[in-house]
Amino acid sequence: MIELNDVTKRYPGGHEALSHVSLGIAKGEMVFVNGRSGAGKSTLLKLIAATERPTSGSVVVFGQNIGRMRRSGLPYFRRNLGLVFQDHKLLYDRSVFDNVLLPLQIQGLTGHEAGKRVRAALDRAGLAGKERARPITLSGGEQQRLCIARAIVGRPQLLIADEPSANLDEAYAGEIMETFRALNQVGVTLIISTHDQSQAQRYGGRSITLAEGKLS
């Protein structure tokens, strides 16, 4: 499903975030990307999500080479992904329901069917009954779950989560990881970056470790 071949990413200014990384991820896998801050975890995820392009090498996702993808094709590619951000990236002036509805609106889906899917996603993320609430009134864990609900409402094949449990206490982090495991059990491929090397063992996924931009 995902193939990285000899990928290097160098940012303007010369900082090399990833160096000659080769990696394959099969459909239905749950992969934890471990490493310290600055190890290149976020860059790896950004390359897979096509928000960055590799300096050299190739990143192939769903059979499409990200580096060669035209700009106009990126939005349609991203609709197959679910993205969970460390800083949530929620719209605080909209309700919980409207935040989750946004990916469907982008795809042109509205009305009864969209409402049904939003409620199902909120239910799966454990936020049923909070549809009308504003994100600001939710706890940190609930905000992260809202971010997950938004990521899964479009029924993505691949879910990418950048340090989803950072800044959360252990109980909330556990809830989030359980939600991910449940999603993986229904066939969603997951790539999760984390500082916590024990998570892969705890939740039964594959662990890869990055150090100074290289796989170790």
Add this chain to the structure above:
Amino acid sequence: MKTWLALHAHSFAIALDRLRRAPLASLISVLVIGTAIALPSGLYLLLDNLGKATADAAPRTELSVFFKLNTAEAAARQMGQGLQQQPEIASVRFIGRDEALRRLERLGLGDITAGLPGNPLPHALILGTQDSSPAALARLAETLRKRPEVDRVKLDSDWARRLNALMQLGERITWLLAGLFGLALAAITGNTIRLQIYAQRDEIEVARLLGATDRFIRRPFLYFGGLQGLLGGAAAWGLLGLALTLLRDRIAELSTAYGSEFALTGLSWPDGMALLAISGLLGLLGALFAVAHTQRALRID
């Protein structure tokens, strides 16, 4: 098709929501745009009304020939018949002195002659000419002036020509003002949208990451621009209507005093619709310009 409609409905709803969320700012913008559009539209309306009022006085090439007071009606009519035979004369109309007095009275100016012992008005001929060039008219007037029974020859089209020239100048000024205020409308809308784009950068970034296309991002701003322009046009229409209501009675009084039935008329439905369409289009153009200018803010990748 259903998806396309859903996307447009969504964009329209966002644009409406943006107007609704800042009611005071929206109202001020709409009023500023409305006032900017009302000025050239008001001038257009004024010219249109003036045009209707002076429609009868369109620049016809007519000469009025006034006879000396002691000229007999038969002699005056005979001269008219003679002129009718000349090739440069297109039409001849005889107005006897009694008819002229009756006309004066109908215009409410009978008081002027009431105190006089008799009818002070002469017989007159109204001549239409084949050649309307100033030289030909001057030549004909000069010939007629030499006739012993003729007291005075007057070129009737002079004032109408001057009025027409003034109206044409007014028309030019209207278009110039319309252009300038149209530019102002586009600039106001464009600036509002530019600020909106910067204020909503986070939202745009999130939408981008979730798979929004350029069109999805731009569309609500374009709808907003069009809507704001449209509402500005409606405000201008309303302001013009209000101004006409306030002026109508006074103008009617003035017209009656001059024996005229002239009454101010507002924008016709086709003109009003054109005003809305043009203002909406200008708002859309302003939005297009703003979106193109802040393209970088809209692009995350």
